[in-house]
Amino acid sequence: MKIKAFAPGKIILFGEHTVVYNKPAIAVAINRGVDVTLTSRSDDIVNINVETINYSKKLKLNNGKLVYEYDDSQKQITDYIYEVISLFEYEGGFDLSVDIKMYLGAGLGSSAAVTVSTLKALALYSGNDLSLDEIAKIARSIEIKIQGAASPIDTAMSTYGGIIYIDENSNLNPIDFDMKLPLLVSNCEIAGNTGKLVASVRNKYEKYPEVLEHIFTATANVAIDAKKALEDGNSQKLADLMNINQGLLDAMGVNTAELSDMVYQSRKFGSAGSKLTGSGGGGCIIAYTPDDIDYVYVKLSKLYPTFMCEQSQSGVYAEIIDE
Ligand code: MEV
Numbered sequence: 001m002k003i004k005a006f007a008p009g010k011i012i013l014f015g016e017h018t019v020v021y022n023k024p025a026i027a028v029a030i031n032r033g034v035d036v037t038l039t040s041r042s043d044d045i046v047n048i049n050v051e052t053i054n055y056s057k058k059l060k061l062n063n064g065k066l067v068y069e070y071d072d073s074q075k076q077i078t079d080y081i082y083e084v085i086s087l088f089e090y091e092g093g094f095d096l097s098v099d100i101k102m103y104l105g106a107g108l109g110s111s112a113a114v115t116v117s118t119l120k121a122l123a124l125y126s127g128n129d130l131s132l133d134e135i136a137k138i139a140r141s142i143e144i145k146i147q148g149a150a151s152p153i154d155t156a157m158s159t160y161g162g163i164i165y166i167d168e169n170s171n172l173n174p175i176d177f178d179m180k181l182p183l184l185v186s187n188c189e190i191a192g193n194t195g196k197l198v199a200s201v202r203n204k205y206e207k208y209p210e211v212l213e214h215i216f217t218a219t220a221n222v223a224i225d226a227k228k229a230l231e232d233g234n235s236q237k238l239a240d241l242m243n244i245n246q247g248l249l250d251a252m253g254v255n256t257a258e259l260s261d262m263v264y265q266s267r268k269f270g271s272a273g274s275k276l277t278g279s280g281g282g283g284c285i286i287a288y289t290p291d292d293i294d295y296v297y298v299k300l301s302k303l304y305p306t307f308m309c310e311q312s313q314s315g316v317y318a319e320i321i322d323e
Contacts, residue, residue, distance in 0.1 A: 001040040003124050005318035007117035008033035009108040010157035011185065011277045011286050011309065014245050015166070015223040016107075017201050017252055019151045022168055023220035026175065026227060027153050029161040029312040030185075032102035034113040036121045041093040048081060052100040064089040077104065080115040083142045087119075088126035096121075103305070105191035107278020111147070112154035115139045120318045135159050135316060148195040161315030165227050168220075179233040181311065184266065184287040184297055185277070186304040188258040192281030201252050212252070219248045235290050239273030242288055246275035254280030262304060263287075269299040 008029040015025025041047070044061040055078055059066060068082040081098060098118060104110045116139045123130045130138070139155035156164065156172050163181075165173045205212040222241050229237040246263055249255055259276045262285045266274040271287035278284065286309070289296045293308065300306045 001125070001320065002322040003036075003038040003121045003318055003320050005036045005038075005117045005121040005124075005316065006033055007113045007120065007158040007316040008161055008312040008314070009102045009110060009113045010154060011108060011183070011284075012153065013277075013286070014226045014241065015219060016276075016278055016280070017198065017249065017254060018216045018219040018223075019153060019166055020198055020201075021205075021216055022170065023216055024168060024223040024227075025151075025153060025166045026163070026223055026230075027157050027166065028163045028181070028183075028309075029157045029315065030102075030108065031310040031312045032108070032307070033158070033312070034110065034117045035099040035101060036117040037095075037097045037099070038121045038125055039095040040125070041095060043093050045093040046085065047093070047095045048078070048085075048098070049096070050078060050081070050098045050100065052104060053077065061090060061093055064091065077111060077114055079146050080111050080142060081118050083145065084115060084118045084122055087138070088122055088128060090126050094125060103187045103284065105283070106187050106189075107192060107194075107276070107280070107283030108185070109154035109158060109278070112139060112143060112158045115142050116155060116158035116316045117318075120316045124318055124320065132159050132315065148199070150194075157315070159315045161312050163230075163311065165223075175227060175230055177230040177233065179230060179235065180290070182289050182293045183309040184271065184289055184293065184300060184306055185284050185309045186262050186266065186287065186300050186306040187284050188256070188262060188282055188304060190256070190258060190282035192254075192279045192283045194279040197254050197279040197281045201254065204253055215248050215251050219245060222248070235272065239288055239290075242273030242275045242286075243267075249276055249280060256281060258282070259285055262300075265303060266296065266300055269296040271296055
């Protein structure tokens with residue numbers, strides 16, 4: 001039996017960090033993500049390969065289960081894979097190849113895409129196929145266990161795909177709009193640590209609650225207005241709001257000198273709105289570029305790894321390709 005699964009990554013258009021405080025946010029699933037291929041074996045070996053990080057390991061199932069001790073001191077992308085494997089009981093071993101076709105640890109939701117695609121493949125293999133809601137819920141609990149704090153954004157986007165407005169009650173509402181969203185994503189190639197950055201914003205909030213409260217409220221208003229801008233097709237407003245959101249993220253302390261350079265370079269080359277995306281501290285910026293995107297792409301990609309970001313309407317999916 002062979003199973004192939006894919007789950008997309010995401011970008012956050014508006015509202016990273018404040019979403020952790022139940023403020024609204026807007027996220028977009030992208031057409032880059034994680035492919036998982038599972039091939040059954042006739043023995044009880046679990047053979048895991050993650051080529052992107054040169055990781056390869058063979059382990060033995062014990063009565064159909066993989067017993068795995070999570071080591072809190074060294075968080076790695078493979079932790080998410082082991083957490084998923086240890087959820088199920090198997091009749092036999094398998095080869096599991098996890099192909100991360102996106103920037104890793106760059107704020108694009110790679111850990112969620114790894115978790116969700118692995119979960120989909122292993123649920124099918126173990127005969128416990130899960131609904132999308134179950135996948136989103138289990139994947140989120142794994143993110144919380146490994147990362148410490150996590151909003152439902154990353155795991156929801158990898159699971160459901162599309163463009164989603166997360167409201168104050170953490171409800172996920174698909175946004176219906178016609179306007180094009182030409183975006184570039186550039187990577188500063190320094191990894192940000194989401195758990196630490198979320199904690200650093202909390203520290204700042206505890207130290208200066210009145211100040212941060214206003215910054216959070218302003219960011220919430222940006223996300224609310226941005227939803228309207230998308231629905232109304234108001235390109236200028238969308239760009240302005242991205243630039244305002246960037247300033248507010250800077251005030252929260254999650255911007256860096258490198259990200260700032262990238263944001264200003266992209267605006268200089270012609271992007272209308274640009275901001276960091278995800279947890280910051282490194283990772284990526286997104287640059288909304290409704291005019292001359294090819295020109296800005298050439299300019300930016302000479303300086304930083306950059307891609308033109310297409311949206312993914314579909315979330316996680318899997319197929320059994322060989323019985
Ligand atoms: C990370 O992609 C986005 C944060 O808001 C954290 C989260 O939502 O889990 C920083």
